[in-house]
Amino acid sequence: GAVVSQHPSRVICKSGTSVKIECRSLDFQATTMFWYRQFPKQSLMLMATSNEGSKATYEQGVEKDKFLINHASLTLSTLTVTSAHPEDSSFYICSARGPGTSGGRYEQYFGPGTRLTVT
Amino acid sequence: AQSVTQPDIHITVSEGASLELRCNYSYGATPYLFWYVQSPGQGLQLLLKYFSGDTLVQGIKGFEAEFKRSQSSFNLRKPSVHWSDAAEYFCAVGVYSSASKIIFGSGTRLSIRP
Numbered sequence: 001g002a003v004v005s006q007h008p009s010r011v012i013c014k015s016g017t018s019v020k021i022e023c024r025s026l027d028f029q030a031t032t033m034f035w036y037r038q039f040p041k042q043s044l045m046l047m048a049t050s051n052e053g054s055k056a057t058y059e060q061g062v063e064k065d066k067f068l069i070n071h072a073s074l075t076l077s078t079l080t081v082t083s084a085h086p087e088d089s090s091f092y093i094c095s096a097r098g099p100g101t102s103g104g105r106y107e108q109y110f111g112p113g114t115r116l117t118v119t
Numbered sequence: 120a121q122s123v124t125q126p127d128i129h130i131t132v133s134e135g136a137s138l139e140l141r142c143n144y145s146y147g148a149t150p151y152l153f154w155y156v157q158s159p160g161q162g163l164q165l166l167l168k169y170f171s172g173d174t175l176v177q178g179i180k181g182f183e184a185e186f187k188r189s190q191s192s193f194n195l196r197k198p199s200v201h202w203s204d205a206a207e208y209f210c211a212v213g214v215y216s217s218a219s220k221i222i223f224g225s226g227t228r229l230s231i232r233p
Contacts, residue, residue: 043224046221108213110163112161115160
């Protein structure tokens with residue numbers, strides 16, 4: 001249980017276009033989802049926290065108008081990279097807050113990631 | 120502010136040797152600590168986690184970690200590594216406020232010497 005999927009797994013787009021990445025919780029409802037970005041050989045950096053039915057909370061330095069997040073249902077959050085540029089090329093990973101195990105706390109379940117290449 | 124430090128960028132160990140990956144955290148309250156592994160081009164896999172209770176935590180793939188509050192550490196260990204353990208390892212701390220976000224360390228790349 002507690003599986004998170006992302007679509008697409010890889011995407012190549014041209015500079016100036018927009019691309020949408022989907023994050024789905026497959027077998028649980030997630031009121032909160034998170035979006036991370038990982039540059040090559042670097043750690044994951046939290047971009048934003050996505051809450052169902054409300055506006056996302058962005059981390060400092062992340063452009064809200066460039067990275068649009070929509071959490072329209074309890075199982076789906078989307079990240080749209082608008083007017084993409086080569087420097088946006090990265091590995092984008094989402095996670096969803098779901099049922100906890102062995103302790104009763106919530107846990108985060110990570111998706112497999114989406115590799116974005118902007119040419 | 121919460122932070123995680125992994126002082127070793129890259130470690131190489133021989134297959135069959137023991138392993139210890141270091142992790143130090145900074146957090147004002149009782150931390151929620153995690154170790155994740157990431158193979159090249161792949162997502163994250165949770166190895167183990169500490170929320171409370173026994174400070175020695177057992178995880179998957181033969182890994183364990185020990186929470187030491189006095190040292191603000193959560194080091195990952197494995198008694199005998201396998202070639203398949205070569206990967207990137209991330210220590211992380213959970214910020215359990217209303218958002219429950221996770222802060223990741225910079226990662227340690229593990230290479231295995233045949």
